[in-house]
Amino acid sequence: MRSDPAMAARTTARLARAGCVAAPDEAADLTAAAPTPAVLETWLRRREAGEPLAWIVGQVRFCGHVLAIDPGVYVPRFQTEDLARRAASLLPSRGRALDLCTGAGAVAVHLQRAVPSAAVIGVERDLVAAGCAGGNGVTVVIDDLGASIGVVGAGGMFDVVTAVAPYVPTDALHLLPRDTLRYEPRAALDGGADGLDVIRRVIARAGEVLRPGGWLLIEVGGDQDRPVAPLLRAAGFGEVAAHRDGEGDLRFVAARADGYRKRQHDASLWPGDPLR
Numbered sequence: 564m565r566s567d568p569a570m571a572a573r574t575t576a577r578l579a580r581a582g583c584v585a586a587p588d589e590a591a592d593l594t595a596a597a598p599t600p601a602v603l604e605t606w607l608r609r610r611e612a613g614e615p616l617a618w619i620v621g622q623v624r625f626c627g628h629v630l631a632i633d634p635g636v637y638v639p640r641f642q643t644e645d646l647a648r649r650a651a652s653l654l655p656s657r658g659r660a661l662d663l664c665t666g667a668g669a670v671a672v673h674l675q676r677a678v679p680s681a682a683v684i685g686v687e688r689d690l691v692a693a694g695c696a697g698g699n700g701v702t703v704v705i706d707d708l709g710a711s712i713g714v715v716g717a718g719g720m721f722d723v724v725t726a727v728a729p730y731v732p733t734d735a736l737h738l739l740p741r742d743t744l745r746y747e748p749r750a751a752l753d754g755g756a757d758g759l760d761v762i763r764r765v766i767a768r769a770g771e772v773l774r775p776g777g778w779l780l781i782e783v784g785g786d787q788d789r790p791v792a793p794l795l796r797a798a799g800f801g802e803v804a805a806h807r808d809g810e811g812d813l814r815f816v817a818a819r820a821d822g823y824r825k826r827q828h829d830a831s832l833w834p835g836d837p838l839r
């Protein structure tokens with residue numbers, strides 16, 4: 564729908580009063596996507612009530628890609644874009660990537676478009692999110708952290724594993740923006756008592772499916788690199804590095820699957836070695 568300056572000003576003012584931090588941008592998005600003034604009014608009321616913009620207009624941008632987002636599905640955040648770009652830079656052509664907890668498939672879509680010759684699989688256990696990822700062109704396994712994905716021999720088959728798993732400690736959920744808590748699925752956010760319930764399982768799973776030298780990238784927040792780094796090292800990962808954004812906020816941890824696979828490989832070569 565075309566907007567005139569008066570309509571843009573009114574829409575922006577209503578969104579600003581409702582607490583939207585990017586009111587002018589959101590007003591422009593809503594107006595551009597609404598087919599009629601009546602629909603715009605309905606959408607504005609939903610947005611004023613706190614519903615995610617992406618659910619209302621049905622899409623979001625991530626790493627420059629336009630993704631369809633269905634109501635009920637976690638909305639990909641721009642804060643995850645660095646992880647997606649770094650993962651794409653580590654994925655060889657004709658390589659294989661596994662995006663655990665894929666949600667709407669944002670990271671998987673970026674990996675697939677950045678490295679078209681690679682095979683990229685998303686894993687998601689929520690049916691609505693999995694359907695959304697499928698609609699975004701992701702090959703999705705509906706599963707608990709890829710439990711049904713087989714491991715062949717001693718070496719895993721994936722070059723890169725990514726995971727934007729739930730990682731907010733249960734006690735800290737109330738610190739999230741009110742609308743996030745009210746609308747977005749708790750199963751996408753709640754990481755258990757210390758926030759690391761799913762991340763611990765991601766590390767174990769990645770250790771099984773990564774090839775030696777393959778990379779795991781996990782989104783974390785706060786100062787979760789402190790507990791996560793020793794978990795990774797204990798699982799045999801090396802080159803553990805925390806990545807921060809321009810403001811110094813922790814965004815993700817990356818690690819290389821070295822020792823874990825090597826130990827498994829050695830064990831399979833010499834299962835009865837008396838010296839071990």
Ligand SMILES: C[S@@+](CC[C@H](N)C(=O)[O-])C[C@H]1O[C@@H](n2cnc3c(N)ncnc32)[C@H](O)[C@@H]1O
Pocket residue numbers: 637638639640643663664665666667668669670686687688689692706707708709726727728729750751752761
């Ligand atoms: C924080 S959202 C991230 C979604 C997506 N990666 C993104 O960045 O937009 C976490 C997602 O993990 C899914 N999830 C949580 N536990 C899971 C599990 N055990 N196995 C598979 N998916 C899981 C949730 O349903 C949710 O869609």
